[in-house]
Amino acid sequence: MFGTDYSKLFNDLRLSRRGESLLNKLRQDPSTSIQSLASCRAEQKAFYRFLNSSKVKEELLSSEMGFRCGKAVRGKVVLCIQDTSEINLANHSNRLKASSGVGPIDAVKKGIGFKVHPCLVVDAYTCFPYGYAGIDLFNRTGVKLVTGYERSKMSVKDKESAKWLRGNQRAGNYLKDAASVIIIQDREGDIFEQFTPGALADNSFLIVRSQYDRILTSEGRLLAAVAQEPCKGTYTIQVDRDSHKKTATREAQIEVRYKKVQFKRPDRRPKDVPEISADVFVIEAREITENIEDPIHWRLTTTLPVNTVE
Template identity: 30%
Template structure:
């Protein structure tokens, strides 16, 4: 409960009882991330309280997210640089299509809303929490207007979220911490590159083979004809039915000045200069499409040593895909049975804190394996975990480290821990957390705190 109070205990709804209820919900849902609300909360009275909470107009998603963002900023306060990783996902409600206020999502007969998240990630790859978000629905009136979008001003397009979130994050993160916005091809927006003159840093994957300023040349042609800086190997995480694999990559780089789009010539915009890094896979495994990334950044890239961090940090973009995966496949937010869009969005804000904690714990164990597990688990949790793992009530003087504790939790969820198994995945950790919750509850019953000591 202490960690939950830290994550969302400052949420201001104008009623302290609602804040206390939020903390309680978050703590319970984290222990049962895959369960429905009735299963996670255990009692019908608690489930009714949850529905009243999500129906209360005093409860706002903004207050929940703002509270969590405060905890995120605390997590990263000692870091000189943070990666602000952005991505968009579609939240679809196939089992509850009659919920009021949902909109079309581009697939015939399906409805839902869109979620754009900005995840803070350390330069070592450990997620710190959510820094910003956008939630919206599409109107049925927007359908069929795709051909007109090019002529619309940016502020009237959905893509403006990339610009707005980048600016918002820079204003909330202290000036002592450098912010590097990381995005996929959807973030290849000319206005984003214009932010570089205002000290906004970015690392994005290019989607367009843009023309260059004062030249008939194009982006790809210039960079692929630049000298090779070197080769390196990365691990590509497993996806769907494809196992994790290694990819050998060749790196090339060049500094380029992008031409202003023709339809914006009248604005007299200064053409932005960026550094481009072309990443190409050599000899991919049979059946695997080769990796080819054109990365555009404000960071200097003149040597192989300067190129490597850019490549590594872009691979951390996969962290936000895992975050959205936890929300939808782990927390199963698309199966929530709530009657309106507003209630669903409030519930999503609560589950975002749950997903953020599970994600952070997973990667913290990989990146800082020797840190004490008390950075993520409360005392009764690691003690119950140790007892269940070793079948003894004799506890060590010091708690185990993060890597060991997470491995034990994964084994509670069915992870075998063989050499060929690699690191435990998120699914077994979810199952392990569910068992750990039950074990901890029994441990606390049998070992109540000595309030008179």
């Protein structure tokens, strides 16, 4: 993997050599600055010129990562893990240009930086990392503040939440030759549009930590429906101590329930959104260990068929 050839990426031999040199330095020390990476002032300038070149674009680097990752996963079952991180540049705000791609962030008051939403791809059985199915870089510059009611009527494509759908689309494009792609998202990804028919590529499945008590086509609400299901099985896990919550290491007894459901379209969604979701399975894992103050309780929504606890 360290011998990867990037000579044809920029159609510029000098840029390719500089990029390869920078990449080799970053492999040795991935968390340091350009100034610290460079062995001299001339090399530092060369690295900055490379990064500021009009031929070196974020979209180009992201798509190249996706294509190379796609080649590595042909015929394999992989996990595509999505999440969002913030790059906090508040300590450098005096040196940043307004046009440098930064905006407000959540980390600190009056913080400045940008968001990174990668799709990390690993082997489903060994967790060996194959790379990224693209990376979404964005900021909140020029974002218009709206009321909750106005936001509920907006298309998901016009919201920041669209990053999850864009991640699914990139996974479908770059990982089309994988045997199966299991996309994993946290509660922020619990978006109705993701569960509608045709939302995923044919070889893709979705597992999302549930956030909303959705209305079901069979009447009633999601949480009550899955809680009323009979227990399908139990298992035991080891839970490490938590110094923040002041809990000791313990063995947790987990009870599992699951149910096949369809969701109704939430109120005030645009009319071009399907009225009913595709078939999904909701899984509830609830800790039944006695005398536990804060027991484990997870709910997952998945497009994978669930027929057994295993």
